[in-house]
Amino acid sequence: MKSVLEILKEIRPEFDFAASSDFIADGMLDSFDMVTLVAALDKNYGISIPGTDILPENFQNLQTIEALLRKTGAKL
């Protein structure tokens, strides 16, 4: 199973996600990337992130993404 950081790197290899605390403000993820990321996370962790949780604040950094995954039942 890939880590969240590895999945992010696959989607946007040009950015250093580990060095950012706000992916949105830093321009590293846009709304289209979020849709791609949700699909990749769903597949990787065998979960289904609810539409109500697809909000920018849940994709702000590694910690918020991992919190969202835990809430959705993913085993990290």
Add this chain to the structure above:
Amino acid sequence: MSLIQTAGQVFDAVQKAKAGATAYCTNFFPVETKLKSWIDHGEMDMELHDGAAFFFRKNRDFLHFYFCAADAMTLQREITTLSRMKTERIVTDLVGNEAALNGLLPALEPAGFRRYARLQRMARIGQPESITADQQIGFAEAADSQALLGLLEKSFDHFGEQIPMLYEIESAVENRQILVARRDRALAGLLFFETQGLASAVRFWTVAEPFRSLKIGSALMHCYLKAHAAVRRFTLWVNAGNENAIQKYRHYGYAPDGLLDHVLANEMIHP
């Protein structure tokens, strides 16, 4: 239909459409600052339906349509009840890869939407090896706003390419988002961009007809890239059929990244 007064109304309506959704679908990804500006200018209204929220933004002589629905079936069922589809000129967009778009298109066709244009996103990573700057390129000034609007309206299709309103141009000028080239005091060309952190997007890049073939477009692009040394990812949208423009972007290192924007128009625009 109800005129939207606050961004909170929009987000509440979106959450209602998402609640209990099994295959949520949308073409609405609002950036809060832009959404607030549209609301402040009285351009946004919405209709709430069973399992769906529909938003309309007034843009010159037509409406831009956005949807949020529990699934494609709900979208298809509810969209056909919108009376404005038969009386107003309406444009909408579907952004995604080809497969995702083909999944949603059948839900919009019963409301009269047909393909109007296809845009493709192009991206480039990092800076070119060498950039030369042109002395005659500078940021637009407030007094340029009307001329900028005129050049945009002459150069781009207003249904397909989301030309900004005058107030949006004025705001972009104030925020130093528009580079201009002048020749004998006349506005010869412009490059309108939006930068967010490490990413920057060219929204419009054009040279006025009398000034073409003078390397003004090239000077604008060089100046733009030079001014964004810290940016890692550059993007733009281009009409997929405009080979001339695509070749120019390729020259500057842009390449298609697989994302498409299908612009659809209803029967009031192309019967």
